[in-house]
Structures are given as structure tokens and as C-alpha cells.
Amino acid sequence: MFSKACEYAIKASIYVAAQSLEDKRVTLKDIAAEIDSPVAFTAKILQQLVRNDIMQSTMGPTGGFQIEKSLIDTIQLAEIVHTIDGDGIFTRCGLGLKKCNAKKPCPVHDKFSVIRDELREVVGNISLFELASGLYVGLTHIKR
Amino acid sequence: MFSKACEYAIKASIYVAAQSLEDKRVTLKDIAAEIDSPVAFTAKILQQLVRNDIMQSTMGPTGGFQIEKSLIDTIQLAEIVHTIDGDGIFTRCGLGLKKCNAKKPCPVHDKFSVIRDELREVVGNISLFELASGLYVGLTHIKR
DNA sequence: TTTAAATAGGACAAATTTATCCGATAATAA
DNA sequence: TTATTATCGGATAAATTTGTCCTATTTAAA
Numbered sequence: 001m002f003s004k005a006c007e008y009a010i011k012a013s014i015y016v017a018a019q020s021l022e023d024k025r026v027t028l029k030d031i032a033a034e035i036d037s038p039v040a041f042t043a044k045i046l047q048q049l050v051r052n053d054i055m056q057s058t059m060g061p062t063g064g065f066q067i068e069k070s071l072i073d074t075i076q077l078a079e080i081v082h083t084i085d086g087d088g089i090f091t092r093c094g095l096g097l098k099k100c101n102a103k104k105p106c107p108v109h110d111k112f113s114v115i116r117d118e119l120r121e122v123v124g125n126i127s128l129f130e131l132a133s134g135l136y137v138g139l140t141h142i143k144r
Numbered sequence: 145m146f147s148k149a150c151e152y153a154i155k156a157s158i159y160v161a162a163q164s165l166e167d168k169r170v171t172l173k174d175i176a177a178e179i180d181s182p183v184a185f186t187a188k189i190l191q192q193l194v195r196n197d198i199m200q201s202t203m204g205p206t207g208g209f210q211i212e213k214s215l216i217d218t219i220q221l222a223e224i225v226h227t228i229d230g231d232g233i234f235t236r237c238g239l240g241l242k243k244c245n246a247k248k249p250c251p252v253h254d255k256f257s258v259i260r261d262e263l264r265e266v267v268g269n270i271s272l273f274e275l276a277s278g279l280y281v282g283l284t285h286i287k288r
Numbered sequence: 289t290t291t292a293a294a295t296a297g298g299a300c301a302a303a304t305t306t307a308t309c310c311g312a313t314a315a316t317a318a
Numbered sequence: 319t320t321a322t323t324a325t326c327g328g329a330t331a332a333a334t335t336t337g338t339c340c341t342a343t344t345t346a347a348a
Contacts, residue, residue: 107158108221108270
């Protein structure tokens, strides 16, 4: 469904958000340990998220990553997915055809449109706050 | 969503099915040309489909691929997907967690379960006959 | 001011997926 | 029986994704 990079991005964002709710900044190492991901690879992904204003980073000692508290409930899962994987998953033809649309559809067009729309609707309406609170209260997990 | 190999497999199966409905056997070259896919790569994929009894092949002149006519409406899209990509798309956690289930869910578990179930339901209930007839009557296309 | 702890980012490596090449094998038809 | 036309399948290559390494840069604290 999502690329591995995107999975890491989502998990990292949820963890950073949960910590930010407590005004805690977290280091790259923490994040990688918490979501069970390769450190250096995770660093690249976090950089993308920072460049796209999903989160903020601070260099130097006491540095790390955090998400502006007031924005946590305005960031939707869709923004993270879009930043890392683009919008292919929401728009791409199920059979990979370049020219597939309602007028000249591929054989699975109609049925897959429904699923893609539902996916778009779902990830477009889950906020980072919702995801992070579930983690915070121990209702969900994120590691392995 | 699906791997490229799986996309080729689906398109090839639809084309072969449509031709088989007219009792026409088709060659590898025909298939690759018709679905705009690399010939040799397509050959590998077709071999997998043959080994899994999705279609049949005949060597030698007048040889090629076909699907037993009486079985075309019993083969569901799910079987093709399963043969090439396995069942990961139906079962895998949205965040790639090994131990994600209703008791100890990942943050997106519930919402993604719905989508995966719907996907499973859809591909489990589209028959090759349905897909091939759409192509046959020119309602759908499969190339580019 | 120096040191240490943190992210930034370029270059490179491994793994996986996608794609190609070529000889072997099978089967039809002349 | 031979030539031709197919698929089969192993080896290899290219492309993409995933992952690593190392140095530079920034910044807080001693």
C-alpha cells in the first residue's frame, strides 16, 4: 500500500506528535528506536517531513524533532502520505494505465475508484492528534 | 497498489480470456503487444499463471496461451492477484507491523481494516468473464 | 572559547523489483 | 525426418527502493 519510507514517516510523525503533546522534543535516535527503523534512513525521511512543514527540527544539543502543538490536530495523515509517496495511491489507475478515466476506463476502473475514494476520504480525515492520542493512552502501538 | 508484475498478469489474463471466449489461442508476442508490456518479463508472469492453473499454454507452432472457456467465469481477480503478489495486500498491516491485530492494533488498524476488507470483497467477486466481456464489447481498454 | 551533541546532506552499498538475453525443449507441419 | 514456431527457464542486467557511512554544520552548555 504505502512504501516503507512512508510507513516510517507515518510512525515517526505519530511518535513525535505524541511527545510534542507533552512538550517533549525527541532525537533521531529516539525516534528510530521507538519505531524500529534504520537510523540514517529515518533521518532522510524526517528531513523531507521538515521541508514540508509537517514537523520542525532543531540542531545542536537539546535539539531534535517536534511538531508545533497547535498544529497537531490540523495535520491529516494524507499530508504525510502525500509528502513521501505523492498522490499516486489516490489517483493512479489500478492497472497502471496512463489514460484511464470514466470515459475510457480500464476493466477495474469503476470498482477501484470506489476503493481509492474511500482511502482518500479516510486518510484525509485522520488527524495526527487522533493517531497520537491513541498511542499516548496506550490504546495503539507502533513498534513491530 | 499491485506490483507491476501483477498489473501485467491481470491485463494479460483479461486479454487471453477475451480471446478464449472466441476460441482463439494467443501467442506471448500478441499478449505483450496488446497490453504494452515487455515480452520476456511477461513470459515469466504467464508461466506463473500457467503453473497456478489460471491459464493453459501449448508449445510449438499454433501454440500459445488460452483459458479453458468453461472456467472463465469461475476465475476471480483475487486468484490472479494472489498468484503474483501473494495475499499481503489483504492481510498486511497498513504500517507494516508484524504484530498488529484488533487486540493490539496499530494507530490506523481499524480504518484500514475496512478498506482492506472492501478490497478483498471487490477483487474476490470480479470474475474474469466480467472483465473480459467489457473488453470484448469495447467498453473498456487495457493498453496504455 | 571549546567541547560535545545534535541534525543536514552527499556519496555509496545492498536488496528488491523489473527487464533482457539466450539456449533448451516441445510440437506442428512440410 | 527436418525445419520452423512456439514456450520454458536459467543467467544476467538495469532500475528503483531501501539502507549505510562519513563529513559538515549548528548550537547548547561547560
